[in-house]
Structures are given as structure tokens and as C-alpha cells.
Amino acid sequence: MSEIYLIRHGESAANIGNATASNELTPLTDRGHAQAEKLARDFRSANLRPDAIVVSPLARALATAAPFLSDNISVTICRDFREFSYLASMPHSTYAERANARNHFWSHAIDNFDFRDAASSESLNDFYTRAQTALDFLTHFAPGCRKLTVFVFSHEMFIAALLSIIQQIPRQQFLHKLAAARQAEPPIKHTQVAKLILANSTLKIIDKNLFDV
Numbered sequence: 001m002s003e004i005y006l007i008r009h010g011e012s013a014a015n016i017g018n019a020t021a022s023n024e025l026t027p028l029t030d031r032g033h034a035q036a037e038k039l040a041r042d043f044r045s046a047n048l049r050p051d052a053i054v055v056s057p058l059a060r061a062l063a064t065a066a067p068f069l070s071d072n073i074s075v076t077i078c079r080d081f082r083e084f085s086y087l088a089s090m091p092h093s094t095y096a097e098r099a100n101a102r103n104h105f106w107s108h109a110i111d112n113f114d115f116r117d118a119a120s121s122e123s124l125n126d127f128y129t130r131a132q133t134a135l136d137f138l139t140h141f142a143p144g145c146r147k148l149t150v151f152v153f154s155h156e157m158f159i160a161a162l163l164s165i166i167q168q169i170p171r172q173q174f175l176h177k178l179a180a181a182r183q184a185e186p187p188i189k190h191t192q193v194a195k196l197i198l199a200n201s202t203l204k205i206i207d208k209n210l211f212d213v
Contacts, residue, residue: 002142004150004196004203005048005210006159009056009064010035011190019094023085028063032190039191040067042211043151050151054141056081058155064191065153076141080134083155084127088118102182110179113172124175131161135203142198160184163194166203189213 010032013020020026028036043049052074055065062077069075086109087101101117108115113124122130142148154162157178164174177185188194193210196203 002146002148002150002198004138004142004152004198005050006162006194006196007039007064007151007153008156008159008188008190008192009058009060009153010039012060014095015190017095019092019097022089022091023058023083025059028060032060033063035191036064036067039064039193039211043068048149051148052076052141052150053153054078054081054138054150055153056083056155056158058082061153061155065151068151078134078137080130080137081152081154081158084157084161085122086117086124086127088121106179106182110176113175113179124179127157128161128171128175131158131165134158135162135165139198139201139203156184156188159188159194163205163208166196166205 009028011029012026012032013029014023014026015032016029050068050073053065053068054076055061055078057077057079061081065075086105087098090098090101105115105117109124113128116123116126138150138152142150160178161174189209190213192208192213194205195207195210197206198204
């Protein structure tokens with residue numbers, strides 16, 4: 001039986017309204033780095049150490065994983081675990097400056113889960129299918145035949161999608177709720193950890209907020 005820990009990144013520059021070069025390069029704030037360091041201490045205090053790390057390629061996830069890295073821990077950077085990329089690129093913009101683009105996307109997507117803001121961006125259905133692919137990856141990455149402890153560093157909406165699939169919430173129901181709220185509901189806080197177990201090729205949620213952040 002393997003244990004998998006889904007971890008949202010620490011606070012990012014975009015989360016506090018700063019302009020960022022791109023979604024991919026958005027850094028952590030000083031507070032975000034402190035959150036990552038505290039999370040590492042919390043795991044050590046719980047005597048939990050990863051055998052392997054899976055991390056989104058986005059800078060804020062990589063920076064959150066940094067305190068956990070060592071020479072003898074396998075690290076897999078996996079693009080499937082990136083955040084929902086539903087907007088066309090808007091370099092050096094703030095969250096507030098992207099408001100019109102967000103409103104345009106969500107107002108169309110709530111009635112059409114295949115709607116895309118641009119050819120390079122994702123629809124809700126694209127996003128959900130990617131989450132299914134990521135869960136399949138985890139199931140094969142940590143097979144039940146041997147015990148592994150895997151830390152997965154990802155993003156709020158993506159983790160919400162993973163949890164909904166594990167809970168067998170219908171696809172249409174989850175996507176409609178996401179589109180109506182325009183965010184994960186309930187919210188997943190920075191460095192919040194969800195603990196899963198994998199046994200007999202089946203994932204089960206044990207705790208959605210391991211350290212009560």
C-alpha cells in the first residue's frame with residue numbers, strides 16, 4: 001500500500017495581485033517560501049519523508065518542492081500536474097488586469113465545457129481529461145505491489161479535480177460547480193495537504209487537510 005500526498009504550492013506573487021511575467025514563471029512570495037519551509041518541518045515532525053516527488057513544471061510548485069529535495073529522492077517533473085490554463089497568455093499582467101478575460105471565459109464555459117479562450121488554452125473538458133490522465137499516472141507510478149511515499153506538488157483547481165474524480169463525483173457536476181464558482185469549492189489553501197492511499201490500484205482519500213492549514 002502506497003501513500004500519496006497532494007500538496008498545493010505556497011503563496012505566489014499572482015495570489016497577492018502582483019504583475020507576473022507568465023503563468024509558468026510566477027514566483028512564490030517571501031510568505032510562500034516560508035510556508036514551504038514550515039511544511040517541510042511539519043512533514044519531518046510527522047516522520048514522513050518522500051521516496052519520490054512528482055511536481056508541476058510551474059515555478060511556484062517547483063519552489064514549494066525545493067525544501068524537500070535531496071540527492072537520493074527521485075523527482076519527476078510532470079506537465080500533466082500544472083494548473084488549469086484557461087486564458088490566453090497575458091505577459092506582465094496582474095490578476096486585476098486579467099478580470100475581463102476571466103469573465104469572458106467563465107461566462108461562456110459554464111454553458112459549454114468545450115469552450116476555449118484561445119487555441120493554446122484549455123477547455124474545462126480538456127482540463128478534466130488531463131486530471132484523469134494524471135490520476136492514471138499516479139496509480140502506475142506508485143503500484144500497490146510495493147510501498148512508496150510520494151509527494152505531489154500541484155495547484156488548487158487541479159487538486160480539486162483530482163479529489164473529485166477519486167470521490168466519483170460526476171464529471172458534469174464537478175465542472176458546472178467549478179464554472180459557477182470560478183474557483184475550487186471548497187477552497188484549497190496554500191500548502192494544504194491531502195493524504196491518499198493506493199491499494200489494489202484504487203486511490204482513497206484519508207485526509208483532505210493533513211496539517212490543518
